[in-house]
Amino acid sequence: MSRVKVKAVLGLKPESQEITVKGWVRTFRNNQFIALNDGSTNNNLQVVVELGLLDETTLKRITTGAAISAKGTLIASLGKGQSVELVAKSIEILGDSDAEKYPLQPKKHSLEFLREIAHLRFRTNTFGAVFRIRHSLAYAVHKFFHEKGFVYLHTPIITASDAEGAGETFAVTNFDLNNIPKNDKGEIDFKQDFFGKHTNLTVSGQLEGELAAMAFGDIYTFGPTFRAENSNTTRHLAEFWMIEPEMAFYDLNDNMDLAEELLHYVINYALENNKEDIDFLTQRLLEEEKQKPQNERSEMNLLEKLQFCVNNKFERVTYTEAIAILKDSNHNKKKKFQYLVNEWGVDLQSEHERYLVEKHFNKPVILTDYPKNIKAFYMRQNDDGKTVRAMDILFPGIGEIVGGSQREERLEKLETRMKEMNIPVEELSWYLDTRRFGACEHAGFGLGFERLVLFVTGMTNIRDVIPFPRTPNNCEF
């Protein structure tokens, strides 16, 4: 007889059938009731140990965290908290867990504490739910693109281009750091390094993605990305996962449509496939909100927020319109913003984005057509000479979740812009070839995967939605 997973067991009709389950003990109540979890679902299976079944020594080894195998018959539960339960005929301790030393207790722990024991936090209800949802979202991303005929492209992790313009990079080298070779001028001699040049971890797969889009039409990447920014916030990681689709023959509107469809699709997938986990996290958030004063509590709970997001179109406004809204807002007039909005051309601060999303529109917002001076070199220039075809999707509680644009496909305009922004044109000659040979209208965006997981799980710190977070001064596990 083989092992049945708890999720399957909980869906069975109890007919006194004989079943074997294996998992980890969450609690052992009354020397009689084991709450057994095997990670297949957030719910536990109650295993009943009848009096006299086990000797005292074995009984004592059923502790929180221990791995056990239980064989018994499945019956309709005699208690109230669950529909079925397993009456054990035999129990084997597979792995002991010293109750005095095991850090997880059947009680509420702080997220900060659990972050310090990230190797064990998977075994809690909250992180179980979070990482099952993370899996579902990743799967849904692949499913969405596959069904649309996109090619999943693996862009390199190690790159030589320092010109992607997306922040500080981590250098990759196999130099002996105590004895770095120098050239005649006293500069580091990268010719002697492994790749014969200066290399770093990728900050974005976009430029390589564009190359493939010029052959397959529609591609996407989904991989890790590295930024050496000294950012200490609840929304930034030094190592994070990003989804970057790139589509030929797409303009900015097509790009926005795709991004919105993707977000609706994957959130809906989680709603349909992770109902129990989302219900648990919704409940968890409600408990947490009870601690807050009335006016700080959110109007919608997590489940309602996700449903609202799936069932409503995102608001689309241009940067220029957004500035006008902010300028005219009571918030601005009453000087409630730390940074007052008074002129066109400035970048929006977090507080402004939050105002638009959480106060003014009260739904996800897509901002388009930003001033060219605050955006990257590859974005397509508008005829007005001052804005570019950029789009950012802003989510409540998260801020920017997607950043994208229609790309500048006109070689001359692109080269001029690169020179203006001091981007080394020669180094990116391979990139410019897409504009030299068969250039066409195209667009793409980057979706921060952890920010998506944040939104769907209702967690508030990005370090709690990636298994082992890498942040400044922290690279544990």
Place this chain on the structure above:
RNA sequence: UCCUUCUUAGCUCAGCUGGUUAGAGCACGUGACUGUUAAUCACGGGGUCCCUGGUUCGAGCCCAGGAGAAGGAGCCA
């Protein structure tokens, strides 16, 4: 990197205006009970009050420096 706050038992926290032997709940151990739902009841063990220095008759509490953490800002996804 900047600003603010925090650091007391394994965990979550209390500790009054600087005053005697630093407390609670949970966890853990022992015992009781045995259809429990983070079981309950009784008893018990458990402390470098983050570190270093200073002020004081006396510091968990005040001052200075350092370390770590959290939240916010900037950068961005």
